[in-house]
Amino acid sequence: MDGKMTGGPSMVNAPTYLGWSIFxxxxxxxxxGIAAIVFSCRADTANTIGDGSRAxxxxxxxxxxxxxALVIGIIxxxxxxxxxxxxxxxxx
Numbered sequence: 001m002d003g004k005m006t007g008g009p010s011m012v013n014a015p016t017y018l019g020w021s022i023f024x025x026x027x028x029x030x031x032x033g034i035a036a037i038v039f040s041c042r043a044d045t046a047n048t049i050g051d052g053s054r055a056x057x058x059x060x061x062x063x064x065x066x067x068x069a070l071v072i073g074i075i076x077x078x079x080x081x082x083x084x085x086x087x088x089x090x091x092x
Contacts, residue, residue: 014047014056014059015059020066021040028069029069039058039062043058
């Protein structure tokens with residue numbers, strides 16, 4: 001052995017954010033959460049076949065969709081709380 005590593009460079013898998021995507025789908029914003037799940041699965045598939053650039057691209061898209069879904073969910077929650085505080089007895 002000449003001390004060289006065989007097998008090529010070690011590839012770092014892109015994160016899939018699948019757990020975060022599922023959480024956002026169930027708790028924050030359904031449409032953006034579903035889109036995030038799709039891109040999370042695409043990132044996972046690209047990781048599996050070894051396409052690092054595509055995996056990172058899909059991972060970044062999933063992350064951005066998750067951030068948007070979380071922000072929208074928080075905004076809707078704040079609006080809901082404010083409306084409940086301002087108009088507590090509006091339901092019959």
